Amino acid sequence: MFSKHLIKCLAFFLFPVATFAQVQKASLNSAAIAWQVKPQAEVGADSLSILKQGYTGQGWVNAVVPGTVFSSYVAAGLEKDPNYADNIHNVDRAKYDRSYWYRTEFTVPAGFNKEIIWLNFEGINRWGDVYLNGKRLATLKGMMQRGTFDITKLVNRNGKNVLAVLVGVPQLPLNNYGSPTYVASASWDWIPYVPGLNSGIVDDVYLSNTGKIVMEDPWIRTNLPTNARADIEIKVDVKNVSAQNQQGELIGTIMPGNITFSKKFDVEAGRIATVSLSKEQYSNLSIHNPRLWWPNGYGDPNLYTCEFKLKIGDEVTDLKKVSFGIRKYSYDTEGGVLHIAINGRRVFLKGGNWGMSEYLLRARGEEYDLKVRLHKEMNYNVIRNWLGSTTDEEFYQACDKYGILVWDDFWLNANPTLPADINNFNENAVEKIRRYRNYACIALWCGNNEGVPQPPLNGWLAESIKTFDHNDRHYQPCSNTGNLSGSGLWGNKDPRWYFTKYPAAYFGTGDGPGWGLRSEIGTAVFPNVESLKKFIPEKYLWPRNEMWNKHYFGTNAGNAAPDDYDRSITERYGAPTGIEDYTKKAQFLNIETNKAMYEGWLANMWEDASGVMIWMSQSAYPSMVWQTYDYYYDLTGAYWGVKSACEPLHILWDPTSNSVKVTNTTATDYKNLQAEAAVYNMDGKEVTKFRQNATIDSYSDTSTESFVIPFFSNQKDLAYQKPVVASSGGNTQFINDGNDSSRWSADNLDGEWIYIDLQSEHMVNRVSLNWENAYAKEYKIQLSTDAQNWTDAVTVMQGKTGPEALSFTETRARYVRMQGIKRGTGWGYSLFDFKVYGADADTNGLTDVHFIKLKLKDASGWLVSENFYWRGLNMKDFTALNKLPKLAVKTSEKITKRNGKYYVSVKVSSPDGVAFGIRVQALNSKTGEQILPGIVSNNYFTLFKGESSEVLIEFDETLLKAGEKPVIKAEPYNAP
Structure with a gap:
C-alpha cells in the first residue's frame, strides 16, 4: 500500500534547509535524519547517557518519524507483516504497551542566521517528555498539542545536538478515559487492537529560525454580505520573545488580486499582542466579485493565499503563508432536519466516514491527495472525520483542494466516561480548532459519536468553538440525534429498503423517523479476489473460516451482518462455487446496495432527506467490510455504485x-x-x-x-372483493370493492386493525392504501399465512391523508393486515381502499x-447521465x-505518457451478445499484477451486441519499472 512515492517527504520540510522567503525551516523527520527507538525499560541505567553526545548503546531500532513505535518495528522487519493473515492478532501487546525512548542527533543548518532557533513538534501520542542536550523542555500531551520551544540558548549551532523524547502510551480504556487519542486503536469492528495503541511521534518535527517577534495561528475569516462581495477579517497573534518591548509591522499580500495591507503595532516584552484588520480600516479587504469556494458538484473549490510578513524596521522576523477559501456557512433545522448551506445555497450531503486514515497511522503526504481525490471521483462532497481520527494537515489540504466538506468530530464516543484529564482534552480541542479553522472545507464540528459529551465538556467545546472559530461553523453535540436521523443500519439490505418509508436507524432515532441527515449507514463490502490474496493465505481463501473473521467478516464485525451478506449473494446470484466466484458475485451485490443507499436518499431530497454518509468510504485495514476502494486501492463494486448514484446531475x-x-x-x-x-x-x-x-x-x-x-x-389487485376482517367498525366490504368513494371506519381507538384474506398464498410485495381525513399517523402492514402469527412488512411513522403506496420485500402470505398504532386525528381510522399486489403477477x-x-x-442532445439496472x-x-451465453469482449487501447503519468484509453466492444458487468483492469505486463492505485473512469458496465464504450485509466509512471508496460484485461460477468 505504502509505495515510496506516497511517503510524506514534502519539499517544504526537506533537510537540511527549506526556505520560505527569509524564514527557514529544517525537517527533523526520519526522511531527513536518523531516529532510533527503544523501550524505556531496556534503556535502564543508560537513561542519562542517551541524553548526551557519544552514546553508543545497543539494541536500538530505526524509527519512522512521523509514525508510531509499532510501525517502526514493522518497517525494520522485526514484526511479521501485520496486514497478512492473523499476524497482528498474535503480536505480544506487552512489548509495545509501554513507554519508549526516541533518540536522534542533528546539526543546525548553516543558513540559520537569525536570533531565535525553534524546535517544533506537531503531535505526540499520547504524551512525550522532550529533552534537548540533556535538558527537559516540556511534556506534550495529546496528539493535537503542539510544542514550540525556543532553544536558542540551549542548542549548539556549530556541532551535534541530542534530541530525545520519552513517549508514553494512552491509558485504557481509550473510550473515553484515555482520550484525546486515536480511540479506535484498542480495536473496533473494523480494525484489530494496535500494539502500543498508536503511541509515537505521530506528526512532523522541525527546526525554524526567526527574529524576535513571531506569528501564532493567523486567522482569516470570510463573510459574504452577498455572493458578489466578500469581507475579509484578519487576526494575528504576535509574540515578542525578547526581553525588550518591540514595535513591529505586519505586512500581507492576498492572491489572486494582489491585495496588500500593513499595520504597525507595539508588543511588550514576553507578551502576545493581537493585530486585527478589517474592511473598516482597510477598504481593499472588501473583495468584489470574489472567487468563492464551493463543494464538489456545486462549483469550483477556489482558494486564495495570504502571505504574512513580520518586520522590525527593515528586518523580516517571521513569515507565514495561509491558504483559505472565501465561503460562508449557514444552517437551519426546518422540519426537524439539519440542513447545511454554503454561500446561501443548501448542499445535499453525499459522503462517507473515515474511521482512520490507516490503522497504523502510515498514511502520509501525497496519499491524502489520492484518497480525497478518489472521493471527488465518486462525486462525494463530504467526509466525516469520525472521532477526529485523522489529524494530519494534508487531509484538510486535500479536502480544500478537491471541494470536499468535512464533518469534524472530537475524540469522544458514546460513553458516559470522561477523559482522565479533561483539561488536557479541552486544550487539545482548542489546538485543533486554532490549527484548522482557516480551512474552507470544515463545515461542522461534532462533539461526540452517538452520544452527548458529558459535563463540563459539552459546554467547554461549545464555548471553545464560539471563541476560537467565532461560531462560523455549527456545533453538533451528538452525531446521530438533534435534528439528525440516527446512525445505521449497517447490514446488507434489499435495495428497495433504502427507498421505503423509512430506512430504520440502529442508534439514535433523532427527532423523528425519516431519511433526514444520516451520519452513518453501511454494509459489508467484499473486495476482489486479487486483493483478498494479498492478506489471506491461500489455504484460508475458501470456504469462509476464522481467518476471514480476523479481517472482519464474522462475529468481529457483527454490525456488518456478514451472514446476511453471504445469504444475499446466494439468494440473488446463486451459491458461489469458490472464492473467485464469490468475490465476482459480491461486486454486483456491492453495486446494488451502495447505489441504492444514496439513490434512496436522493429520490427523497428535502422530503425529508438532506444527506447521507456511508460507513465507511475508505479502508484503514485489509478487510471485507466498510469500504468503497479497498486497502490496496482496488475499486470495488461499492465504488462504482456510489460513483453512479452521486453524479451531480x-x-x-x-x-x-x-x-x-x-x-x-x-x-x-x-x-x-x-x-x-x-x-x-x-x-x-x-x-x-x-x-x-x-x-x-x-x-x-x-x-x-x-x-x-x-x-x-396490468397487475391484478389480489385483494379485490376478498373476505375482510376488522377489529371494529362496519362496512368492511367497502375497503376492497373497487369503489374509491366508499369506506371502512373503525372505532376511535389507536390499536384498531383490518386484514384481507387473499384465500390462497401469494408472493406479495406491495400494498396501496387510500386514507380518508381520519388517517393513521403510525401503523404497520403485517403479513401472515394463518391469521395468527404476523410479520411486520412495513412500519409507517409519518402517515398522511390520501393515497399511500408501500413496497416491501417479497413475502409469501395469505393474510395482509393494517395494524394501527397511532391515529392522526381524534376519529377512528378510515380507509377508502386497501389493495394488495404480488410478485407472482403477469410477467408482461x-x-x-x-x-x-x-x-x-x-x-442539445448531449448525454449527461446514464444509468443501468438489472431487475428480476x-x-x-x-x-x-448465470445462464447468459458465455462470451468475450474485444479491447483496443491507446497509451500515452506525460507529466509523470500514464494515460490509457481503452475501447471495449461486444461483438457477439450481452456482455454483463464488464470489469476492466490495467495489469503489469511482466508480473501480471494490477497497477494500483489508479483513477478509472468506468467499470462493471454492460454492453449489448455491437455496442462499445471507452474507459480512461490514469496512474503514476513510477508504478512501472523499466521494460514494463500496462496491458488491459476486460472480462464480463459471463466470461468463458
Whole structure:
C-alpha cells in the first residue's frame, strides 16, 4: 500500500534547509535524519547517557518519524507483516504497551542566521517528555498539542545536538478515559487492537529560525454580505520573545488580486499582542466579485493565499503563508432536519466516514491527495472525520483542494466516561480548532459519536468553538440525534429498503423517523479476489473460516451482518462455487446496495432527506467490510455504485414505485432535458412496450419525477372483493370493492386493525392504501399465512391523508393486515381502499432477469447521465444471469505518457451478445499484477451486441519499472 512515492517527504520540510522567503525551516523527520527507538525499560541505567553526545548503546531500532513505535518495528522487519493473515492478532501487546525512548542527533543548518532557533513538534501520542542536550523542555500531551520551544540558548549551532523524547502510551480504556487519542486503536469492528495503541511521534518535527517577534495561528475569516462581495477579517497573534518591548509591522499580500495591507503595532516584552484588520480600516479587504469556494458538484473549490510578513524596521522576523477559501456557512433545522448551506445555497450531503486514515497511522503526504481525490471521483462532497481520527494537515489540504466538506468530530464516543484529564482534552480541542479553522472545507464540528459529551465538556467545546472559530461553523453535540436521523443500519439490505418509508436507524432515532441527515449507514463490502490474496493465505481463501473473521467478516464485525451478506449473494446470484466466484458475485451485490443507499436518499431530497454518509468510504485495514476502494486501492463494486448514484446531475430508478427521477445536486438549473428509459430482455432485445420518454426541467437541488415505467400496469389487485376482517367498525366490504368513494371506519381507538384474506398464498410485495381525513399517523402492514402469527412488512411513522403506496420485500402470505398504532386525528381510522399486489403477477413478456437502461440528455442532445439496472421478476433473484451465453469482449487501447503519468484509453466492444458487468483492469505486463492505485473512469458496465464504450485509466509512471508496460484485461460477468 505504502509505495515510496506516497511517503510524506514534502519539499517544504526537506533537510537540511527549506526556505520560505527569509524564514527557514529544517525537517527533523526520519526522511531527513536518523531516529532510533527503544523501550524505556531496556534503556535502564543508560537513561542519562542517551541524553548526551557519544552514546553508543545497543539494541536500538530505526524509527519512522512521523509514525508510531509499532510501525517502526514493522518497517525494520522485526514484526511479521501485520496486514497478512492473523499476524497482528498474535503480536505480544506487552512489548509495545509501554513507554519508549526516541533518540536522534542533528546539526543546525548553516543558513540559520537569525536570533531565535525553534524546535517544533506537531503531535505526540499520547504524551512525550522532550529533552534537548540533556535538558527537559516540556511534556506534550495529546496528539493535537503542539510544542514550540525556543532553544536558542540551549542548542549548539556549530556541532551535534541530542534530541530525545520519552513517549508514553494512552491509558485504557481509550473510550473515553484515555482520550484525546486515536480511540479506535484498542480495536473496533473494523480494525484489530494496535500494539502500543498508536503511541509515537505521530506528526512532523522541525527546526525554524526567526527574529524576535513571531506569528501564532493567523486567522482569516470570510463573510459574504452577498455572493458578489466578500469581507475579509484578519487576526494575528504576535509574540515578542525578547526581553525588550518591540514595535513591529505586519505586512500581507492576498492572491489572486494582489491585495496588500500593513499595520504597525507595539508588543511588550514576553507578551502576545493581537493585530486585527478589517474592511473598516482597510477598504481593499472588501473583495468584489470574489472567487468563492464551493463543494464538489456545486462549483469550483477556489482558494486564495495570504502571505504574512513580520518586520522590525527593515528586518523580516517571521513569515507565514495561509491558504483559505472565501465561503460562508449557514444552517437551519426546518422540519426537524439539519440542513447545511454554503454561500446561501443548501448542499445535499453525499459522503462517507473515515474511521482512520490507516490503522497504523502510515498514511502520509501525497496519499491524502489520492484518497480525497478518489472521493471527488465518486462525486462525494463530504467526509466525516469520525472521532477526529485523522489529524494530519494534508487531509484538510486535500479536502480544500478537491471541494470536499468535512464533518469534524472530537475524540469522544458514546460513553458516559470522561477523559482522565479533561483539561488536557479541552486544550487539545482548542489546538485543533486554532490549527484548522482557516480551512474552507470544515463545515461542522461534532462533539461526540452517538452520544452527548458529558459535563463540563459539552459546554467547554461549545464555548471553545464560539471563541476560537467565532461560531462560523455549527456545533453538533451528538452525531446521530438533534435534528439528525440516527446512525445505521449497517447490514446488507434489499435495495428497495433504502427507498421505503423509512430506512430504520440502529442508534439514535433523532427527532423523528425519516431519511433526514444520516451520519452513518453501511454494509459489508467484499473486495476482489486479487486483493483478498494479498492478506489471506491461500489455504484460508475458501470456504469462509476464522481467518476471514480476523479481517472482519464474522462475529468481529457483527454490525456488518456478514451472514446476511453471504445469504444475499446466494439468494440473488446463486451459491458461489469458490472464492473467485464469490468475490465476482459480491461486486454486483456491492453495486446494488451502495447505489441504492444514496439513490434512496436522493429520490427523497428535502422530503425529508438532506444527506447521507456511508460507513465507511475508505479502508484503514485489509478487510471485507466498510469500504468503497479497498486497502490496496482496488475499486470495488461499492465504488462504482456510489460513483453512479452521486453524479451531480443524475437519472435514477426507484424500484419501489418504478418512478424514474432526475436529481440535481448542482448550482445550475437545466431546461429541456430529455429523459429516456428502455427495458431489455436477457437476449439484448428491447421490450418496447416499456419504453418511456419525457422532457423535463431540473432545477438546482431538486429531485424531479420524469415518468413511471409501467411494470405493474396490468397487475391484478389480489385483494379485490376478498373476505375482510376488522377489529371494529362496519362496512368492511367497502375497503376492497373497487369503489374509491366508499369506506371502512373503525372505532376511535389507536390499536384498531383490518386484514384481507387473499384465500390462497401469494408472493406479495406491495400494498396501496387510500386514507380518508381520519388517517393513521403510525401503523404497520403485517403479513401472515394463518391469521395468527404476523410479520411486520412495513412500519409507517409519518402517515398522511390520501393515497399511500408501500413496497416491501417479497413475502409469501395469505393474510395482509393494517395494524394501527397511532391515529392522526381524534376519529377512528378510515380507509377508502386497501389493495394488495404480488410478485407472482403477469410477467408482461419479460425474461426472469431483464435490464433497465436510463439516459438523460441535455437540450442539445448531449448525454449527461446514464444509468443501468438489472431487475428480476422476483426482485431478489438474479440467478438467471448465470445462464447468459458465455462470451468475450474485444479491447483496443491507446497509451500515452506525460507529466509523470500514464494515460490509457481503452475501447471495449461486444461483438457477439450481452456482455454483463464488464470489469476492466490495467495489469503489469511482466508480473501480471494490477497497477494500483489508479483513477478509472468506468467499470462493471454492460454492453449489448455491437455496442462499445471507452474507459480512461490514469496512474503514476513510477508504478512501472523499466521494460514494463500496462496491458488491459476486460472480462464480463459471463466470461468463458
